């Protein structure tokens with residue numbers, strides 16, 4: 001039967017050891033074992049079903065998410081899961097929820113910006129989930145411009161408290177996930193005011209709701225901001241609105257690792273750079289880069305399997321049509337995405353290492369690598385999320401009409417994913433940060449300060465000094481071009497980290513060869529995409545450009561017999577993929593047919609509304625009434 005046979009036959013053609021590739025993808029044998037075990041645990045638990053998600057009303061959807069979160073937490077306790085296992089469980093449950101913000105932002109903020117004493121007080125409560133927290137930075141009027149936040153935290157020396165206040169409508173906190181309906185606490189970012197003097201933005205731990213009856217505390221107005229793009233999707237999250245009317249908190253609830261306010265109302269700076277107030281964003285951006293490879297690989301897995309099952313035109317001698325994956329146009333759209341998924345995986349691994357390194361240095365009061373860590377996390381977050389969002393949409397198109405059905409899994413994946421281009425920093429705003437970092441590095445060339453890390457290549461490019469002079473004339477005027485330069489810099493990091501990965505010991509028959517092919521596809525595809533820039537700057541000749549294109553075509557042919565095995569190496573369960581088109585067994589058509597009948601519209605043969613609206617038209621009662 002079509003599908004079953006197709007994928008089985010594809011798997012038999014693979015020229016490399018898939019099990020070893022699974023290890024490479026997971027990062028280690030241990031990680032593969034954990035991820036495999038937890039993914040099956042989730043797939044086999046009926047509470048974690050997600051096949052009806054796109055059909056539920058917002059209220060039912062949200063309640064179901066609460067149920068899943070409570071069940072997940074119960075299982076984590078019962079099974080005594082480690083932090084690593086719990087994170088895998090969250091990943092495979094695959095539903096954005098308040099837990100993400102509690103574990104992914106509230107706790108890391110207290111760890112990164114709280115003093116030892118503050119950590120000792122708040123972290124045990126947060127780890128045991130006796131309190132649930134969120135990250136309340138963005139306001140109705142300001143998201144990107146953090147220094148423009150309007151919420152105030154005014155020190156009252158009489159009572160040794162801060163008064164948290166929302167002075168305007170635009171100062172209402174707006175967007176924080178988990179805030180709308182669940183969080184009991186928040187890290188709130190607001191302007192520190194002492195003696196009428198504004199000391200800029202700082203973080204404060206504020207209790208929002210009663211721990212007894214969950215009602216908002218006096219002076220606090222709180223709610224959900226409303227439905228978001230797509231059905232199901234990010235609507236499982238209670239992104240919220242929050243206003244303060246002179247809410248008092250004790251002085252020791254200002255996060256004081258960066259600067260402290262004394263009992264007398266004096267501001268004392270510690271030796272850490274003030275930018276650490278932005279530290280949680282560096283951490284989360286690094287995580288978002290790793291997640292990009294997951295989202296893209298998931299879409300690519302669906303599109304690749306389906307492309308091997310789907311047949312159109314070109315009757316072969318046996319009377320069967322051609323698998324669409326055999327069309328060169330399909331390959332030239334699909335295989336660069338497959339290569340990108342692997343490329344983002346490896347750059348994500350490297351970024352994780354970079355983040356751990358900068359963190360260790362911070363503990364030892366070495367702040368020298370913070371600017372580079374900021375530039376790399378900001379730039380790679382921007383590059384990988386934009387490419388992934390576009391890639392998911394391309395995968396939908398690669399699946400033709402069926403890709404538009406919710407049962408393909410692609411519409412919901414797209415709807416959940418696209419806000420990643422905006423949250424944790426709008427992608428253009430983040431690229432401008434990279435551009436600023438690059439210009440700063442260039443300006444230091446010739447001063448004896450050698451560029452290091454990801455900018456080391458700059459020391460070898462003489463024309464850069466002239467670039468600097470040009471940019472000095474107007475950063476804003478040239479910002480569209482500077483953004484392109486920032487993208488190019490980030491692409492260079494992605495390609496270099498892929499090449500570095502290949503220099504490691506890679507066991508398993510044929511595994512290294514496949515990765516080399518994917519690395520070359522990624523690099524040549526980027527070159528192909530920006531051919532105009534490469535040619536106009538004289539970096540390559542037209543002859544080299546055409547050789548590169550020929551090489552790309554030949555690499556596609558090399559990857560073609562291995563495509564299914566390369567997506568099998570992601571080791572995704574059918575539950576995680578939640579796609580009829582991407583099923584492991586390839587049994588697409590019978591399951592698509594079956595899925596259609598589950599739609600609530602098919603609960604009755606004659607639809608609700610027939611008598612009111614269809615019958616009168618058919619019987620021409622409406623027309624007669626008007627005549």
Ligand SMILES: CCCCCCCCCCCCCCCCCCCCCCC/C=C/C(=O)SCCNC(=O)CCNC(=O)[C@H](O)C(C)(C)COP(=O)(O)OP(=O)(O)OC[C@H]1O[C@@H](n2cnc3c(N)ncnc32)[C@H](O)[C@@H]1OP(=O)(O)O
Pocket residue numbers: 065068069072073076086087089090093094095096097099100101103104105135137138143144145146147177275276278279281282284287370371374422423424425426429433436
């Ligand atoms: C149902 C299922 C249940 C399952 C349950 C299971 C539970 C078990 C638990 C499992 C664990 C789960 C783990 C989950 C993990 C999930 C991960 C998180 C999830 C992600 C969700 C995302 C939600 C979204 C959140 C947000 O969006 S938060 C808000 C983010 N906001 C922004 O990003 C704002 C963007 N703007 C800025 O960053 C800045 O304002 C700016 C950089 C644009 C400008 O800053 P500024 O005005 O100060 O201007 P300058 O350009 O002058 O900068 C000054 C100098 O500072 C440097 N700088 C800037 N930023 C940084 C930085 N971040 N770090 C360091 N330095 C920085 C500049 O470089 C300048 O320096 P210079 O002066 O030397 O040049």
Ligand SMILES: Cc1cc2nc3c(=O)[nH]c(=O)nc-3n(C[C@H](O)[C@H](O)[C@H](O)COP(=O)(O)OP(=O)(O)OC[C@H]3O[C@@H](n4cnc5c(N)ncnc54)[C@H](O)[C@@H]3O)c2cc1C
Pocket residue numbers: 101135136137138141142143144145174175176177234239419422423424425426427428429432
């Ligand atoms: C799903 C989702 C979840 C979120 N969760 C949280 C959360 O948990 N906590 C939280 O605090 N926030 C959260 N946010 C808010 C998020 O961080 C902000 O939306 C984001 O930082 C972008 O800011 P903005 O909305 O102000 O966009 P704006 O800055 O208003 O961007 C609008 C446009 O202006 C452009 N622009 C802005 N500044 C410049 C500039 N200097 N130069 C050139 N162009 C510019 C942008 O590129 C964009 O095209 C969330 C947002 C979403 C969508």
